[in-house]
Amino acid sequence: MDEKKLxxxxxxxxxxxxxxxxxxxxTAAALGYETEIFFTFYGLQLLKKKLDxxxxxxxxPGMPMPMGMxxxxxxxxxxxxxxxxxxxxxxxxxxxxxxxxxxDELRELCQEAEVKLIACQMTxxxxxxxxxxxxxxxxxxxxxxFFEFAxxxxxxxxx
Amino acid sequence: MADFDQELDASGLNCPLPILRAKKALxxxxxxxxxxxxxxxxxxVKDFEAFxxxxxxxxxxxxxxxxxxxxxxxxx
Numbered sequence: 001m002d003e004k005k006l007x008x009x010x011x012x013x014x015x016x017x018x019x020x021x022x023x024x025x026x027t028a029a030a031l032g033y034e035t036e037i038f039f040t041f042y043g044l045q046l047l048k049k050k051l052d053x054x055x056x057x058x059x060x061p062g063m064p065m066p067m068g069m070x071x072x073x074x075x076x077x078x079x080x081x082x083x084x085x086x087x088x089x090x091x092x093x094x095x096x097x098x099x100x101x102x103x104d105e106l107r108e109l110c111q112e113a114e115v116k117l118i119a120c121q122m123t124x125x126x127x128x129x130x131x132x133x134x135x136x137x138x139x140x141x142x143x144x145x146f147f148e149f150a151x152x153x154x155x156x157x158x159x
Numbered sequence: 160m161a162d163f164d165q166e167l168d169a170s171g172l173n174c175p176l177p178i179l180r181a182k183k184a185l186x187x188x189x190x191x192x193x194x195x196x197x198x199x200x201x202x203x204v205k206d207f208e209a210f211x212x213x214x215x216x217x218x219x220x221x222x223x224x225x226x227x228x229x230x231x232x233x234x235x
Binding site for chain 2: 023026027030031032098099100101109
């Protein structure tokens with residue numbers, strides 16, 4: 001059986017959007033896919049050793065709010081100081097209760113399974129990010145390198 | 160339930176952890192050996208079918224008992 005390939009572009013750096021790339025990549029690797037994730041723009045946050053991601057209810061009417069908070073707080077209320085960190089800790093607590101893996105764990109599983117993690121060199125330069133803050137094993141490349149792999153992939157996702 | 164060689168309790172874990180833990184356990188087993196997985200995630204029923212189909216490790220048994228899901232997978 002020929003090894004299938006999965007290519008993912010991870011562009012988002014919030015707690016909730018950090019999950020899909022790592023869940024799909026680790027699962028694909030477990031199924032025998034050769035997998036590569038290309039991290040660009042805010043997705044680069046997912047490569048930091050210390051993951052400090054938050055979730056925001058702002059501009060996200062689809063986010064389920066606990067205790068009918070969406071009724072009590074109009075949109076502007078959600079912009080109050082402390083609201084974002086409160087929503088983040090509530091989300092993290094919920095995930096733990098439900099047995100959802102932590103991002104650190106999923107990322108480690110990806111690395112164990114030899115999922116290739118590529119950081120977009122251009123965005124690293126643009127945001128003047130310190131690559132010493134990134135986990136070990138990250139490679140740096142550009143769009144052409146992504147297409148070299150993506151062009152041969154069976155599945156290609158933009159997240 | 161048929162005999163098995165190794166057991167993995169993935170109770171309380173959610174997608175995709177039961178699959179990832181099972182994959183890890185199978186990696187340390189010899190071909191022909193059987194892994195018994197216990198899970199509480201209802202999504203794991205379809206997921207282990209798909210895992211078996213795609214990896215070639217045979218899903219010998221899949222059943223629900225006492226509110227938990229039990230799977231027997233033979234390492235290919």
